[in-house]
Amino acid sequence: xxxxxxxxxxxxxxxxxxxxxxxxxxxxxxxxxxxxxxxxxxxxxxxxxxxxxxxxxxxxxxxxxxxxxxxxxxxxxxxxxxxxxxxxxxxxxxxxxxxxxxxxxxxxxxxxxxxxxxxxxxxxxxxxxxxxxxxxxxxxxxxxxxxxxxxxxxxxxxxxxxxxxxxxxxxxxxxxxxxxxxxxxxxxxxxxxxxxxxxxxxxxxxxxxxxxxxxxxxxxxxxxxxxxxxxxxxx
Numbered sequence: 328x329x330x331x332x333x334x335x336x337x338x339x340x341x342x343x344x345x346x347x348x349x350x351x352x353x354x355x356x357x358x359x360x361x362x363x364x365x366x367x368x369x370x371x372x373x374x375x376x377x378x379x380x381x382x383x384x385x386x387x388x389x390x391x392x393x394x395x396x397x398x399x400x401x402x403x404x405x406x407x408x409x410x411x412x413x414x415x416x417x418x419x420x421x422x423x424x425x426x427x428x429x430x431x432x433x434x435x436x437x438x439x440x441x442x443x444x445x446x447x448x449x450x451x452x453x454x455x456x457x458x459x460x461x462x463x464x465x466x467x468x469x470x471x472x473x474x475x476x477x478x479x480x481x482x483x484x485x486x487x488x489x490x491x492x493x494x495x496x497x498x499x500x501x502x503x504x505x506x507x508x509x510x511x512x513x514x515x516x517x518x519x520x521x522x523x524x525x526x527x528x529x530x531x532x533x534x535x536x537x538x539x540x541x542x543x544x545x546x547x548x549x550x551x552x553x554x555x556x557x558x559x560x561x562x
Contacts (some may be wrong), residue, residue, distance in 0.1 A: 424518035426556035429468045429501060430525065430539050432461040436532075438551040448534040456549040457500065457542030462525040464505065464537050470516040471499050471543075471556060479512050485540065486528025491516065496547075502540035503529035 436444075436459040443452040462468075474493035482488050487504040505526030516522060525539050532540060543552045 424473055426472050427469060427519050428460070428552075428556060429471060429541050430460050430462040430466055432538070434553065435459040435461050435535055435538055438549075438553065440551065441549075446531075448530075448532055457502070457540050458552050459532065459535050459538045459540050461536065461538050464525055464527055466525040466539075467521045468501055468504060468523045468525060468539055469519045470522050471541075471552075472497075472518045474499070474516060476510045476512055476514040476516060476522070479508055479510065481506075481528075484529065484531040486530070487523070487526060489522050491522070496545050498544040500540075500542040500544070502542070503527070503532065503538060 436455055438458055439455040441454055444455050445452050446455075468489075470491055472493045474491040474497075476489060477492050477498075478488070478490040480488050480490075482502075485502040487506055487508055489501040489504065489508060489510060491499040491501070493499055501522065503526055504523040505528065508523040510516060510522045525537060527533070527537060529540060532538070541552050543550050543555055545555075
C-alpha cells in the first residue's frame, strides 16, 4: 500500500511534469553560466589579491603625526605671511613725530625771504637765510625731527655746525653751536633729541648776541623755519 507522501508526489509529477521538465532545462543552462562565472571570479582573484591583510591601512600614530606635520606647515605659512605683511607695512613714526623748534626764545633776526637786510656784524646788505633764536650759551639744541646727520663741521664763519637730512626734501642747518656736539655724521636722530648746545662760535653773526642760527631748505631752496614749524612746540 502506497503512503500518502508517495501519492502526493506522484500527483505533483503527473500534474506539473511539463513545468518540472522546463525548470530542469533552465537549471542546466544556469548551471553552465554559474560555472563560467565562478571561473572568471577565480581568475580575477588570482590576478588581484583582495585579501584584507594586503590593504594598506594607515597606523593611527602615523596618521596623527601626518596631521601634526600639516598643522605645522600651515602655522609656518601663516607666520611667514604675517611677517611679510609686517615687513611690507610702511613705518608711520616719521609722520606722527612732531616738528619742534631746536630751542625756544625770542627771534632776534627773522628769515628775510630773499630780501637784502643789513648785517649787524658785517655792516653789509645780504639775505638772511635762517632765523636767529636768542638762547644762552650751553642751552641744549634739539633736532627738529627725526633724520640722518649728514655733516658735523667747524666752519670758519658759522662755527660748529650740524646738518640733518629730515627726509621729504627737508634739510636742517644748526649753526653757532658750541664744540660739545653730541652727534656725528651718519647718526640717526629722533624728534627732540639733543644734538649739541648753543655756543658763540659763528664769527659772521658775533654782534647778534648768544643765539642759535637755524635754517631749513626744502628741495634745495631756503624756507622760513618759523612758518614751517610752531616755535612753541619744543619738547
